[in-house]
Amino acid sequence: xxxxxxxxxxxxxxxxxxxxxxxxxxxxxxxxxxxxxxxxxxxxxxxxxxxxxxxxxxxxxxxxxxxxxxxxxxxxxxxxxxxxxxxxxxxxxxxxxxxxxxxxxxxxxxxxxxxxxxxxxxxxxxxxxxxxxxxxxxxxxxxxxxxxxxxxxxxxxxxxxxxxxxxxxxxxxxxxxxxxxxxxxxxxxxxxxxxxxxxxxxxxxxxxxxxxxxxxxxxxxxxxxxxxxxxxxxxxxxxxxxxxxxxxxxxxxxxxxxxxxxxxxxxxxxxxxxxxxxxxxxxxxxxxxxxxxxxxxx
Amino acid sequence: xxxxxxxxxxxxxxxxxxxxxxxxxxxxxxxxxxxxxxxxxxxxxxxxxxxxxxxxxxxxxxxxxxxxxxxxxxxxxxxxxxxxxxxxxxxxxxxxxxxxxxxxxxxxxxxxxxxxxxxxxxxxxxxxxxxxxxxxxxxxxxxxxxxxxxxxxxxxxxxxxxxxxxxxxxxxxxxxxxxxxxxxxxxxxxxxxxxxxxxxxxxxxxxxxxxxxxxxxxxxxxxxxxxxxxxxxxxxxxxxxxxxxxxxxxxxxxxxxxxxxxxxxxxxxxxxxxxxxxxxxxxxxxxxxxxxxxxxxxxxxxxxxxxxxxxxxxxxxxxxxxxxxxxxxxxxxxxxxxxxxxxxxxxxxxxxxxxxxxxxxxxxxxxxxxxxxxxxxxxxxxxxxxxxxxxxxxxxxxxxxxxxxxxxxxxxx
Numbered sequence: 190x191x192x193x194x195x196x197x198x199x200x201x202x203x204x205x206x207x208x209x210x211x212x213x214x215x216x217x218x219x220x221x222x223x224x225x226x227x228x229x230x231x232x233x234x235x236x237x238x239x240x241x242x243x244x245x246x247x248x249x250x251x252x253x254x255x256x257x258x259x260x261x262x263x264x265x266x267x268x269x270x271x272x273x274x275x276x277x278x279x280x281x282x283x284x285x286x287x288x289x290x291x292x293x294x295x296x297x298x299x300x301x302x303x304x305x306x307x308x309x310x311x312x313x314x315x316x317x318x319x320x321x322x323x324x325x326x327x328x329x330x331x332x333x334x335x336x337x338x339x340x341x342x343x344x345x346x347x348x349x350x351x352x353x354x355x356x357x358x359x360x361x362x363x364x365x366x367x368x369x370x371x372x373x374x375x376x377x378x379x380x381x382x383x384x385x386x387x388x389x390x391x392x393x394x395x396x397x398x399x400x401x402x403x404x405x406x407x408x409x410x411x412x413x414x415x416x417x418x419x420x421x422x423x424x425x426x427x428x429x430x431x432x433x434x435x436x437x438x439x440x441x442x443x444x445x446x447x448x449x450x451x452x453x454x455x456x457x458x459x460x461x462x463x464x465x466x467x468x469x470x471x472x473x474x475x476x477x478x479x480x481x482x483x484x485x486x487x
Numbered sequence: 488x489x490x491x492x493x494x495x496x497x498x499x500x501x502x503x504x505x506x507x508x509x510x511x512x513x514x515x516x517x518x519x520x521x522x523x524x525x526x527x528x529x530x531x532x533x534x535x536x537x538x539x540x541x542x543x544x545x546x547x548x549x550x551x552x553x554x555x556x557x558x559x560x561x562x563x564x565x566x567x568x569x570x571x572x573x574x575x576x577x578x579x580x581x582x583x584x585x586x587x588x589x590x591x592x593x594x595x596x597x598x599x600x601x602x603x604x605x606x607x608x609x610x611x612x613x614x615x616x617x618x619x620x621x622x623x624x625x626x627x628x629x630x631x632x633x634x635x636x637x638x639x640x641x642x643x644x645x646x647x648x649x650x651x652x653x654x655x656x657x658x659x660x661x662x663x664x665x666x667x668x669x670x671x672x673x674x675x676x677x678x679x680x681x682x683x684x685x686x687x688x689x690x691x692x693x694x695x696x697x698x699x700x701x702x703x704x705x706x707x708x709x710x711x712x713x714x715x716x717x718x719x720x721x722x723x724x725x726x727x728x729x730x731x732x733x734x735x736x737x738x739x740x741x742x743x744x745x746x747x748x749x750x751x752x753x754x755x756x757x758x759x760x761x762x763x764x765x766x767x768x769x770x771x772x773x774x775x776x777x778x779x780x781x782x783x784x785x786x787x788x789x790x791x792x793x794x795x796x797x798x799x800x801x802x803x804x805x806x807x808x809x810x811x812x813x814x815x816x817x818x819x820x821x822x823x824x825x826x827x828x829x830x831x832x833x834x835x836x837x838x839x840x841x842x843x844x845x846x847x848x849x850x851x852x853x854x855x856x857x858x859x860x861x862x863x864x865x866x867x868x869x870x871x872x873x874x875x876x877x878x879x880x881x882x883x884x885x886x887x888x889x890x891x892x893x894x895x896x897x898x899x900x
Contacts, residue, residue: 233568234589235796321670321737345735434734435874450561452864453589 227459239456246460255436256461259444260468266351266358266440267419273359274415275408278366283396285367286374296371300364310361311428318343318353318429347437350430354438357425362418366411373407374400409480413473420469441465513548514802517573519563521556521789526759528822529553536818540809547802560863567591572796574803577628577789580616581681581856581863586792587619588860593793596623599804605811609827612850616858617790625792628810629824632784632853633686633752634845637771641667641749650750650771654690654718654778661727664749674722675729675739675748679873681856681866683732684719685785686752689854691715692780695869696894700859703894707869708887711779716876716883723877733877744768754787755846756823772845784853788827825850861897868893 227247230240250256285295302310317325320342322332327340343349377400385395401408423442426432432439432447439447441461449458522529529551537549552573554562560582566572567589578586586592595617596602605626606614613627637650645663657673664673676683681695688694693712696703706712722728729748730736740757742748744765752775761768775782791810793803809815816826817836825846831837832847857865872890875881 232589233564234591235568235570237590319737320735323737342730342735345730345733434878435871450564453564 223459224463226456227463229456231456231459233453233455242456246457247464249457250460250464255439255444256441258436259439259441262438263420263422263440263442263465266355266422267416269355270358270362270422271412271415271419273355274362274366275411277359277363278411279370281363281367282370282374283400286371296368299367302361303364305361307361307424308428310357311425314353314357314425315344315429320345344430345434347434350434350438354422354425354429357429358419358422362415366415369407369411370404373404377403405480409476413476416472416476417469420465420472513546514799515548515550516575516797516799516803516806517550517552518575518577518806519552519554519559519573520577521554521559521579522551522577523756524553526756526763526822528756528759528819528824531818531822536809536815539814540806543809544802544805547805549806564589567794567796570796572794574797574799575791575793575806577791578625580613580627580786580788580790581858581866583617583625583790583792584619584858584860585863587622587624591794591796592624593795593797593800594622595625595793598793598800599807601808605808608811608830610829612786612855613788613790613827616788616855617792618858619860625790626807626811627827628789628791629819630786630788630827630850631754631756631825632786632846632849633682633754633775634784634849635750635773635775636743636753636757637750637773638743638746638748639769639771640746641671644746647749650773651776652773654776657776658718658722658727660749661722661725665726669726670747672729672742672748673727674750675731675736675742676752677731677739678734678870679732679877680870681862682785682787684716684869684873685854685856686775686783687715687719688712689783689785690775690778690780691718692778695857695865696898700857701898703865703891703898705891707891707894708884713883713887715778716873716887719873720876720879720883724879733874752784754823755825755843758842759823770842772842774845774849781852782849784849786850786853786855788825859898861900864897865894868897
């Protein structure tokens with residue numbers, strides 16, 4: 190009975206079917222439907238007419254200065270937070286890797302921000318960076334450390350609001366990068382370091398010539414994943430500044446949300462999300478190409 | 488296995504029969520609103536008014552669904568788009584034209600046989616905010632306006648004797664209040680939306696659009712509107728007004744109650760809040776200080792609307808009627824919601840009320856924000872222009888010229 194089952198060609202498909210159905214229903218269908226919406230001046234109310242406008246939504250996006258600002262902000266956020274998360278993540282991973290006692294505890298502590306809710310920590314950061322003397326960051330900088338003469342209105346100016354948003358993005362992501370890097374570090378055979386030490390390589394030399402080359406694949410993976418995540422920044426911006434002041438901290442997704450749900454321009458919002466998706470795919474593809482080198486040899 | 492399937496099938500077929508048999512079950516209608524859960528208005532709704540209604544109409548059950556104001560419009564739109572909207576909603580008067588334009592509201596003057604009688608019973612101003620494109624899409628639920636609230640403690644401390652009667656007197660009080668310290672202000676507000684800016688623009692003699700709402704150029708960028716914004720910018724930048732208007736200081740209401748901000752513009756709901764959170768604070772009121780255009784404040788308030796998608800229009804209209812009753816209106820008056828029924832002003836409750844008088848007086852000259860389906864977008868333009876001007880990043884004339892042009896384009900669509 191069992192062996193006969195294995196030989197029927199449709200059996201694997203039968204097992205794949207439920208997952209495939211869910212994928213089609215929850216991923217593929219909305220994706221295609223959204224593409225369809227992006228060609229319309231879409232009316233969200235059931236039973237109301239929508240007007241076909243062809244590529245007009247896409248044309249509008251490319252000439253919309255607010256969209257370009259949002260895109261630039263998104264790119265900056267991605268650059269700053271990806272670099273921050275990777276450097277800190279790798280640094281912490283190297284340190285935790287060396288710890289002999291309580292490694293698990295350190296790993297758990299650094300990983301904790303990753304599993305917290307974006308909504309909760311966004312409100313927390315908004316509170317930390319609130320203006321006036323009552324804000325905790327202001328209190329520490331002004332009253333405790335005396336580094337600043339007077340409190341800063343962190344979220345009132347875009348330049349300082351970004352500090353709060355970047356800080357949250359990095360703080361929340363370091364743990365994930367650390368865990369992935371740590372796994373890679375543990376996969377490096379210790380003999381390599383021993384041999385290198387005998388040959389006279391110092392700490393830095395070992396790190397530079399053994400660790401970094403051997404975790405290349407991991408580094409690429411972490412980078413691609415973080416960049417995709419960076420382009421999708423939304424909750425923190427939406428909750429901490431709401432894109433303000435004056436839409437200056439708007440990122441692509443918050444701008445898309447505002448156009449769709451604030452101004453009810455759902456066709457335009459759909460077009461924006463497709464443009465963003467195209468950019469993310471392109472950037473990821475580019476990275477894969479640039480980093481493609483002969484397989485690593487142990 | 489087959490037996491189980493058959494049993495399930497039979498059960499499924501019997502289900503509608505069971506439902507049809509239970510006709511005695513009350514109909515449930517949902518009422519979505521922004522009655523504040525912190526202040527007593529929501530408690531009044533769910534603990535007194537809805538039970539009162541359900542007792543009169545045992546066949547109807549009313550479910551109250553409260554939302555924070557800032558999230559309500561989008562939550563409602565999303566629900567309606569998904570076909571999951573409520574039967575009734577309490578809408579800010581400025582949202583009515585937009586929802587009417589979307590085609591989701593029931594045309595009350597057509598579907599409600601007694602609409603005319605109900606419409607005749609309310610103040611014409613609030614009623615007019617339900618009018619869109621030849622029809623009425625709702626009835627007013629409550630009305631309000633902002634009056635000048637000042638704090639006796641601060642005034643006494645700095646030796647000021649009376650609240651300002653004119654705009655010039657507002658400016659003149661600055662020096663005295665600033666003597667208390669950097670973080671003390673003559674006046675505070677929390678944004679540059681229409682609600683915040685329009686009392687100043689109108690009081691200075693300016694406006695947003697022409698009376699027929701066809702264009703903003705010549706109105707929003709008139710000399711009077713520019714003067715209003717220049718005044719506010721000067722006040723904020725010289726530290727006379729709290730920078731909360733440009734989002735760089737904390738909530739001015741809290742500052743007012745804690746004697747850091749000498750005056751604010753606010754509505755009657757501040758009394759229940761004061762009573763609950765600052766029981767020692769006594770709110771003092773006067774009219775909006777006058778300027779070239781008089782003493783003009785902004786009309787606020789809410790309408791009640793019914794959605795055309797509801798399967799229970801009769802039951803929903805029954806509750807809608809209830810909100811227009813003396814009982815409902817008087818009970819809500821106790822929580823800071825001014826009635827929309829002129830007949831109630833003759834009641835002893837209103838005649839002897841400790842603080843509604845000033846609001847009713849201010850309402851005589853107060854004006855409504857532009858009743859237009861594009862208002863949300865117009866307001867965004869105004870808010871951003873206000874931010875640019877008050878932050879000192881752009882001259883008032885230039886910013887308002889640009890804003891007027893943008894609003895012209897919106898109105899021309």
